[in-house]
Amino acid sequence: MKVLKFGGTSVGSAQNIKRVIDILQKEALTSPIVCVVSAIGGITDKLLQAGELAKQKNEEYLTVFDTIKSIHFKAIEELAPNAESILTDVEAKFNDLKQLLNGIYLINELSPKTSDKLVSFGELLSSFIIAKTMEKMGINAVLKNSQELIITNSNFTKAEVNYEVTNKNITDYFNKANQQITILPGFVSKSQLGETTTLGRGGSDFTAAIIAAALTVEQLEIWTDVSGMYTTNPKLVKQAYPIANLSYQEAMELSHFGAKVLYPPTVQPVLDLAIPIHIKNTLQPEATGTIISNQNNGSNLTVKGISHIDNVALLTLEGSGMVGIPGFSKRLFETIANEKINIIFITQASSEHSICFGIDESNAEQAEQAINSTFENEISLHKINPITVEKGLSIIALIGDNMKSHQGISGKLFSTLGKNNINVRAIAQGASEKNISAVINASDVKKALNSVHERFFEVNTKQLNVFITGIGNVGEKLIDQIQQQHSFLKKNLKLDVKIVGMANSRKMIFNPKGIDLNNWAAQFHHADPSSIEGFYQKVIELNLRNSIFVDITANHDVSKVYENYLKQSVAVVACNKIACSGSYAEYKNLQDLSLKYNAPFLYETNVGAGLPIINTLNNLVASGDKVISIQAVLSGSLNFVFNNFSDKKNFHDTVKQAQFEGYTEPDPRIDLSGIDVARKILILARENGVPMEIEDIVNESFLTKANLESDSVDDFYETLIADEAHFQKLYASAKANNCQLKYVAEYKNGKAKVGLQEVPEGHPFYNLKGKDNIVMFYTQRYPEQPLIVKGAGAGADVTASGLFADIIRIGNK
Template sequence: MKVLKFGGTSVGSSKNITNVVSILTKYAQTDKVICVVSAVGGITDKLLEAGQLAQSKNSAYTDAFTNIKNIHINIVKELIPTDNEAVINYVNTKLEALKNLLDGIYLINELSPKTSDKLVSFGELLSSYIIGETLKSQGANAERKNSQELITTNSNFTKAEVNYTITNSNIQEYFENSTFDITILPGFISKSVTGEITTLGRGGSDFTAAIVAAALKVEQLEIWTDVSGMYTANPKMVKQALPINKLSYQEAMELSHFGAKVLYPPTVQPVLSLQIPIHIKNTLEPDAVGTIISKDGSNVNNAAKGITNISNIALLTLQGNGMVGIPGFSRRLFQTLAQEKINVILITQASSEHSICFGIDEKDAVAAKSAIDAEFENEISLNKIDPILVESNLSIIALIGDSMKSHQGISGKMFSALGKNNINIRAIAQGASERNISAIIAQNDVKKALNILHEVFFEGNIKQLNVFITGVGNVGERLVEQIKQQRKYLKDNLKINLRVAGLSNSRKMLFDTDGLSLKNWKEQLEQDGETATLEGFYESVKKLNLRNSVFVDVTANKDVADLYAKYLKQSIAVVACNKIACSSKLEKYKELKQLSYKYNAPYLFETNVGAGLPVIDTLNNLIASGDKVTSIQAVLSGSLNFVFNNFNDTTKFYDVVKQAAAEGYTEPDPRIDLSGVDVARKILILARESGTEMNLEDIENTPFLSESGLKSDTVADFYETLVADEAHYQALYASAKANNSQLKYVAEFNEGKAKVGLKEIPEGHPFYNLEGKDNIVMFYTQRYPEQPMIIKGAGAGADVTASGLFADIIRIGNN
């Protein structure tokens, strides 16, 4: 004999009921089947709503009734399209009785627990009758048996307690004599010893099935729902959630207690005591494996089995110096809550006895505070304890698994992962069994936290990075394309799941919490993007609250750089090719470094110096290993190197600068490069990263531009000066040629001082043969006092700059 239970979603429509009928018919071919059914999906809530409307003298209860009636009549007509008159007449008779009850509630303006039980019982009575008649219409040897004739309770309405002696006898006697292949039982409903209609409370249909299964000592109880068993996390919040094939009773109870809605723990107690396995199955995918819950569970090595949560939690704290060493506070506190019938979900107490924290349902918070403050009124008035402190908008997350106690470092791994993503933990509780580690966090961090923990414990250490890029022009476009090209490689080889979750140019911005496809991202940005603002982009990134978020600045905009602090304070990593922040006032530079450390949010800017060359990374490694920089000599402008490598007595300076701009080697405003400001910023950054405190104005900058070029008001004016002052630039070239030298714009740092300027580099010098747009950096250190460490290569260009940004993003992924 088999006992199956189908929940409200499983019988929520004629289509789903057809699936149920098919499953029952198949099972009945090999064994007798007992099927417990819930009310049609949503009907219990609709019945309560109608009752409440009637109680409040709102005539709209009749509309609610009509809706309930139409749902059931339509289902009958769809399931039994012909010869259905008798069935419809019976259903109408029951519905008329329902209408009379609602009319009575309306007239007397009262909805007592007793009447409420009578009201909601119509849901299961109707669904079970319809399913039974559907089976009969298809030739099945089936019968609907009213559970009220089998399950006997006390008169505790809305949550009646079962009299197992009478109930077990009734069930055993009925089924010993039953000749039907399929028996349909309405779940949830019962009758008291005095014959009054009662209900079994939350999860009542599960309870009915468990009572029957235990009474008959069947081999297994099957609970059919709309998901394929229990999952490692809520699949609606964690898309990578995996079905769990096997669980122990204790693991299943913990998962269910902390929010997994597939099972309600108290209702399956009858089968737990007899160690009858429970099989969770999916009505919509009957061939799916589902989850088997048994005594032994699974012997799979994974320490954790699942992550779950309870939302709408209030954290209450009773604290005060007067509690220390004084017995009885805990007893009085929890006795007060018990008297108010308030369930405590989580408890934690400081070893100092100075405070007790506990989590309850948020809807009970006001009543709990009022009752506790009244109980401790004397102690509060004497300032021995504080009035109860209430914090709302919280949620409990729980990591669960029988084997966690035999694995070291689970708690550390859990809290470290949350901390790295700026998720503040308000309270922690861990049972002595070490089967459950619970933490209270902000409600709006729940999805993020579940995904972080699932990634750490169940996804083979694949780390998801969510990248937000502002500035998708020349360099930004190359970066997006590089990410698109390398995503599979990163996931397969570096275990990094890199997603671009947001893009912005100067006009539009576009976001997707699941990551943009990048196939036609330009068109999508233009067509679907909203109007872009820098603050709006930040607020959107913050609101999405995705784990391992990285903000990438591919602009030269001061206003964007001014937002870095905001991102870092949200534990959002910052990757920038924008040099403005790192070369701003020393206090700002230090602040960003400190925020990065404080909020565990990397701030990387490798492309500030040398584009894709590992200049800053190499310097940081030298410093971290204990070396000390004594001097730096460098050609740090790929733009200027390109200009002076292509400028000679047969070219015009104007033409070469224009070519450099067209090929993307200069900033949009070439004066930034040619004035030496850009190079000064770069040597400043290297000096600061070496440990020297200085500002931009401390750097000696000897300009080579003509006086009119330096004083030009606009980019257009500047280009005009290049034409007018060609003789000035030709004179610079002629001097270098006469001295058998090359013109190079050189940055120097020595003994705490820095300077930049155009130099004539003689033949034989490492800078002499520097070609094209290449950069070169020579680090003289205590370990490299005579022969410097040299880094050389392309120092400008969209592709290499994009690759430098990409490398910083990957560093964060590997962190």
């Protein structure tokens, strides 16, 4: 014999009831079936609502009554058309219900006894309709009223079962029953005096468990609208999946912390007899579901699930007068118990200076008043402080029987939360080590569940949520590269890179699920106006795990926001070199914030576009090598200019070509003045540990005074034409000396300079072509033959690849 229980959603419509009947027919092919059903979904709440309105003399109770009636009659019409006998009997039951509501209205009272009688209509009606529909279909099914089997005391709304009488009633009835399917209403029972009682929250599960235990069946099946118990809430974490096997203890822990599929106290009868519970999905009956038992079933998972409770208030009692004084805990928890408030979380400092506990937020004020009253004397004597109450909190819990035998679980949990800027308000872990709980802000729940689920369940796949500001030429290339490499990264590096925010100077778009990169440009047509602060606020509002802000601008104001992102544990990847080449104090502040908030701050493209120059220098320093000097050509723009300039091509046209091909900034003065190269060598000096300022760098400009003092870009180009002789002279001198003109940056002994140099044949810089950069590191380990990094140092593709590399580096951290 099998016992199956179907919840409210499973019988919530005629279509679902038909599914239930199909399942019962298939199950009945192999053994007799006992089917326990809940009220149609939402009906119990509507019955209580109608009763409360009637009690308040509000005639709207009749409207709610009509809604309840309409729902049931609609189901009958769809299940058993023209079934007059069913309609007549149900009409009679609704007449009884209306009389009861009218009575509540007249006497202005809704006692627990009357409430039980009122809500019992839900299960009595659903079971009657289902059983009679099956009879009409010719199925061998019989309705049996659970009230004739389950006998309780008179503790209305949560009656206690008399198991001796109940078990005898159940075994006597089913020993004589010969029908293939028995339909029972869940939740309802009767007292020894014959009064209608109910079994409390989860009562239909309780009914099924009582029947299953009394008949010692092989398995109890609980059918609901989900395919078992999930690794975490699938509404908040789309990657969540059903857990195949759970122990009773694991299931109870998950259920306590918010998994609504199962209410632990109701399954105690089958737990005592070690009867397995199989949770299945009425809407997907072929799904495997979850089996809850004492068997390990070969599962070696350390963590089985992550659950959470919302609407938590954290109360803290503390004071020096508590230390070493027995009885504080007893008085505190007695006070809470007397107020009939359930405690869901407790932690106490070993110093005995404070006790912290969590309760439902709706009970916070009641608890606060009661505790302050109990400890009024101690508070007045300043031995303890008035109770402090914090609201807007949630609890997340990591659960698994095997956690106790594995080191580092807590470390993984809290490091994951910390990396994502999720503040933990309190921690609790039982001695059994089957549950690690943390109190966090309610606003962080979704991010916390996704982060922790990713860490423990998603085959080490890590989702990176990228926000890009500055969608120009480089930005477009970066988007293309991310789209092109998405599958490769996911398969080979276990990184799922999603662009969730983009902004240009005018508009910005966001999609927390990831912007469609096939038509991202079209989405800007209907986007919100862009602003630096607005973009930042949206990033913080979305509060996504593993967030990375990418700056592909040359905007001073954007660079000023980096510290705000880092303080929120949002990683920063910068193409913009203003932040790292501003004042040393600002540079150092960003480095410190990055360490403090565990938020990477990477800016490889500040120096050599896609070349690993900063990373190479950092590795040298970190490994204990000492940099003696640096010689470098760090401007792909200037290298392009001087590689193409000659006595056959004037300087003006060469610079124009460089700008047209994207090798210079829109204002080429930034490149040609040498300030850009000065900023780059400054950054390298700082990465080498030298607290240098931009003013400390000697800039030997090759431009004329007129060039430097030009008022606009157009004016600048005019001065280049006027001063062509100056540039031809520079070229002629280099040619006469068999040298190449290169704009060189040098660092040595804590000093740095930049300027145009005539590089002789045979020097590593001499044959540097096109837009290439080159850096030579002379160190204690490389004193004579330097460590050289060489390659393309300008261009949208290589700059984008440098940014992409920094993003991947963060993902691999």
